[in-house]
Amino acid sequence: MSSIRGSMRVLKGVCLAKSRESDGTVAAGESRSIRDIGEIPMLAITVEPARAASVELSTVLEPSLLDGTVLIETVAVGLCGTDIEIVEGQYGTPPRGRDRLILGHESLGRVVEATDGDGFTEGDLVVGIVRQPDPVPCPSCAVGEWDMCRNGRYTEHGIKELDGFAAERFRIPPEYLVPVATQLGHLGVLLEPASVVEKAWEQIHLIAGRTQGQPQRALVTGAGPIGLLAALLGVQHGLEVHVLDRVADGPKPELVRALGAAYHTGTVREACPEPDIILECTGAEQLVSDAVAGVAPGGIVCLAGVSAAGKTVSADIGAVNRKMVLKNNVVFGTVNANRRHYQAAADALASADPAWLDQLITRRVPLRRWSDALHAQPHDVKTVIEFSSI
Numbered sequence: 001m002s003s004i005r006g007s008m009r010v011l012k013g014v015c016l017a018k019s020r021e022s023d024g025t026v027a028a029g030e031s032r033s034i035r036d037i038g039e040i041p042m043l044a045i046t047v048e049p050a051r052a053a054s055v056e057l058s059t060v061l062e063p064s065l066l067d068g069t070v071l072i073e074t075v076a077v078g079l080c081g082t083d084i085e086i087v088e089g090q091y092g093t094p095p096r097g098r099d100r101l102i103l104g105h106e107s108l109g110r111v112v113e114a115t116d117g118d119g120f121t122e123g124d125l126v127v128g129i130v131r132q133p134d135p136v137p138c139p140s141c142a143v144g145e146w147d148m149c150r151n152g153r154y155t156e157h158g159i160k161e162l163d164g165f166a167a168e169r170f171r172i173p174p175e176y177l178v179p180v181a182t183q184l185g186h187l188g189v190l191l192e193p194a195s196v197v198e199k200a201w202e203q204i205h206l207i208a209g210r211t212q213g214q215p216q217r218a219l220v221t222g223a224g225p226i227g228l229l230a231a232l233l234g235v236q237h238g239l240e241v242h243v244l245d246r247v248a249d250g251p252k253p254e255l256v257r258a259l260g261a262a263y264h265t266g267t268v269r270e271a272c273p274e275p276d277i278i279l280e281c282t283g284a285e286q287l288v289s290d291a292v293a294g295v296a297p298g299g300i301v302c303l304a305g306v307s308a309a310g311k312t313v314s315a316d317i318g319a320v321n322r323k324m325v326l327k328n329n330v331v332f333g334t335v336n337a338n339r340r341h342y343q344a345a346a347d348a349l350a351s352a353d354p355a356w357l358d359q360l361i362t363r364r365v366p367l368r369r370w371s372d373a374l375h376a377q378p379h380d381v382k383t384v385i386e387f388s389s390i
């Protein structure tokens with residue numbers, strides 16, 4: 001990984017505005033502002049998807065109004081496994097006609113510029129919604145449920161065909177911005193992962209509605225940021241929550257206990273026999289298999305972790321089928337979030353203990369040391385790259 005000094009270069013021909021010409025000039029007929037004409041350079045963490053070790057700190061041009069009327073100064077960007085997969089060349093798609101993608105989908109920023117009617121004013125804290133609907137649109141995207149896109153042609157900031165938020169500034173249409181309560185401050189960077197968890201719980205409750213009686217006990221597998229936020233929401237929803245992870249030390253056990261939940265190592269069966277809900281957040285093949293086998297009659301297994309393909313775990317599919325049929329079980333997958341989930345997540349974070357949320361962010365790395373953030377350290381929970389102070 002190169003250092004800030006060694007890796008900085010101007011990306012020639014990178015035009016962040018969708019319809020700019022390849023030399024960076026503004027096409028005739030485009031609306032212009034002073035900022036637009038100025039072509040202000042800025043720093044951004046960029047990567048060439050599908051090419052490992054291509055990540056660098058680049059100088060790119062500030063996006064134009066074509067990317068959205070709201071201009072945001074980035075405060076912080078959170079990192080997760082998806083970013084690491086993109087950096088390792090396993091995932092991600094650059095914007096059309098480009099080689100490089102600006103990284104970052106977990107954002108927190110401050111509004112610098114907005115037009116009348118955007119609903120935002122200078123200084124507002126905001127988070128950008130990651131996914132934008134497909135252009136067709138499919139029946140889900142047509143009603144704002146792009147997290148349930150049916151044709152796969154959605155785009156995602158920092159992941160799929162849209163530049164991410166790991167830049168000093170970004171632009172976005174106001175309908176893809178979520179306001180963050182001022183008192184949440186820098187903790188607002190947790191909103192995107194919390195939105196994913198909020199959607200998972202929404203789906204669980206929808207499915208739980210098919211049986212009489214509310215679920216009482218939930219097991220969360222994996223005490224990373226998603227698992228811990230899932231535990232937080234489970235406790236907020238009034239459930240008895242158990243969390244299973246591999247590690248016995250570091251901050252995770254205490255973070256779980258501080259919620260009033262129980263922390264376990266070992267197996268699914270040892271942690272919590274026959275819970276009503278299992279929220280699987282690791283994607284670890286054995287845990288997925290154990291979760292499906294271990295849930296209570298009428299129970300729900302929510303799969304929220306992504307596994308790498310190609311690793312096999314032997315499973316008796318006949319026994320799995322028999323158990324699921326005879327116990328009326330549901331196993332389902334969930335990913336991403338729509339505006340409703342971001343808003344619910346903002347409420348959930350606002351009612352959580354800020355000191356507890358603060359402990360989830362175990363490393364804050366300034367932009368000048370950005371590459372340090374990409375190297376996992378023992379006991380990391382959430383690592384954040386800081387672009388500017390609040």
Ligand SMILES: [Zn+2]
Pocket residue numbers: 079080081082083105106193
């Ligand atoms: Zn993420």
Ligand SMILES: [Zn+2]
Pocket residue numbers: 133134137138139140141142146148149150151152153154
């Ligand atoms: Zn769609």
